[in-house]
Amino acid sequence: MWQLTTQKNWDELERQFGFVRDMRDVPQDPRHHAEGDVAVHTRLVIEQLQQLPGYQQLNPQDQAVLWTAALLHDVEKRSTTVLETDGSITSRGHARRGEQTTRELLYRNFPAPFELREQIAKLVRYHGLPLWIFEKPDPLKSLLQTSLEVNTQWLALLAEADVRGRICTDQAELLEKVAFFRAYCEENGCWGTPYPFSSGRNRFTYFYKEDASPTYEPFDTTVFEVVLLAGLPGAGKDTYISKRLADWPVVCLDDFRRQFRIDPADREGTGYVVQMAKEKAKTLLRQQQSFVWNATNLTRQVRQQLIELFVTYKARVRLVYLEVPYTQLKQQNQNRVHVVPNAVMARMLSRLEIPACWEAHEVVYEVRT
Incomplete structure (x- = not known):
C-alpha cells in the first residue's frame, strides 16, 4: 500500500515536509476562516475527515489517497494569498496551482503510483467544486467532466471535511451545498463513478461541441x-x-x-x-x-x-x-x-x-x- 507518510502527527508533518511548514502564518479571511491560518485549517480538515463515516468505510489505500488530498488541498494558498484593498483576503487560483504542485511532489519528491497521484491531484484541483457547481456556466458539463477525472464521492467527503474544518457563520449553508452536490451526482449517474458515456466518440463529441447531449451517439464521420x-x-x-x-x-x-x-x-x-x-x-x-x-x-x-x-x-x-x-x-x-x-x-x-x-x-x- 502506498501512503505519503506513516508519521501523521501534525508536529511530525511539519518536521517532515517543507510545504506543511509553509502553511504557518498564511492568513485567511476571518469571515470564512475564523479558525486561523492555513496550517490550523488544514489540521482541522484532516481531523474532521477522519471522523466522517464515509471516510471510515473506505479501505486503507483509499483513505491514504483522501488523507493526502486533505493535507495538500490548500498547499498553494502560500503563493496565491492576497490582501485586497478592501481589507479582504483572497487566494484565487490556489486549487489549480495546488494541482500542479501536488503532481510535482508525488512524481519527483515522494513517488506515488500514477493512478493514485492523479486522483490526489484532481481532488486538490476540484476540492471547492461541490460548493460552487451551480455557479458554473454549464453545471452538468462541469459535473460530468469532473466525474471522469476524480471520484465524486471522495470529492464530496473532502468538501465536507473542508467545511467542517473551519469556523464561519454559513457552515450549515455550505454543508447543504455538499448534500445538493451528492444529489446532483446521483441524479446524473456519476456518484462515485465516472459518467457512463456510450463510447469514446460520444464522450469526445459532448465535450468538443457546445450544444451536444451526453446521451447523443454521433455518426462516425472519421476516415x-x-x-x-x-x-x-x-x-x-x-x-x-x-x-x-x-x-x-x-x-x-x-x-x-x-x-x-x-x-x-x-x-x-x-x-x-x-x-x-x-x-x-x-x-x-x-x-x-x-x-x-x-x-x-x-x-x-x-x-x-x-x-x-x-x-x-x-x-x-x-x-x-x-x-x-x-x-x-x-x-x-x-x-x-x-x-x-x-x-x-x-x-x-x-x-x-x-x-x-x-x-x-x-x-x-x-x-x-
Whole structure:
C-alpha cells in the first residue's frame, strides 16, 4: 500500500515536509476562516475527515489517497494569498496551482503510483467544486467532466471535511451545498463513478461541441487517424513510434528545430517551427493520410488547438501520454543526443497537464512503473 507518510502527527508533518511548514502564518479571511491560518485549517480538515463515516468505510489505500488530498488541498494558498484593498483576503487560483504542485511532489519528491497521484491531484484541483457547481456556466458539463477525472464521492467527503474544518457563520449553508452536490451526482449517474458515456466518440463529441447531449451517439464521420503524442523529454516517445508506428509518417517539431538550428528556448523560432510542422500536417490531412504528431504537448491548450485542426479534416484522434518514473526520466534524458537542461526540464514539469480521457476520441496512458 502506498501512503505519503506513516508519521501523521501534525508536529511530525511539519518536521517532515517543507510545504506543511509553509502553511504557518498564511492568513485567511476571518469571515470564512475564523479558525486561523492555513496550517490550523488544514489540521482541522484532516481531523474532521477522519471522523466522517464515509471516510471510515473506505479501505486503507483509499483513505491514504483522501488523507493526502486533505493535507495538500490548500498547499498553494502560500503563493496565491492576497490582501485586497478592501481589507479582504483572497487566494484565487490556489486549487489549480495546488494541482500542479501536488503532481510535482508525488512524481519527483515522494513517488506515488500514477493512478493514485492523479486522483490526489484532481481532488486538490476540484476540492471547492461541490460548493460552487451551480455557479458554473454549464453545471452538468462541469459535473460530468469532473466525474471522469476524480471520484465524486471522495470529492464530496473532502468538501465536507473542508467545511467542517473551519469556523464561519454559513457552515450549515455550505454543508447543504455538499448534500445538493451528492444529489446532483446521483441524479446524473456519476456518484462515485465516472459518467457512463456510450463510447469514446460520444464522450469526445459532448465535450468538443457546445450544444451536444451526453446521451447523443454521433455518426462516425472519421476516415483516418492521427496519433498525438504527449510527454516530457525522455519519456520514450521516439521509442514508442519505432515499436508501434514505425511505418507511419511522423511530424516532429524537434526535427524542424535541428534542421534549421533553432534553439528550443527561442520563442519566435519555436513559433516558426510549429507553423512549418502544421503545414506538413495539413498536407497529410488533405490526403487523409494517417500520421503521428511527435512533440511534448504538455498543456491542454496546445493539445486542443491541434486536435481541433485534425478533427476539421475528419480525423479520428488517438492521444497517447507517455510517462516513466522520474529517476528513469532523468537518466533517459541524459542519454539523449540532445539533452534538455535540468532547469528547462523543471519548468516543463511545472507546466505538465496530464491528458484527460475526454480530450480526444481515444486517450491511452503508456505509463511505466
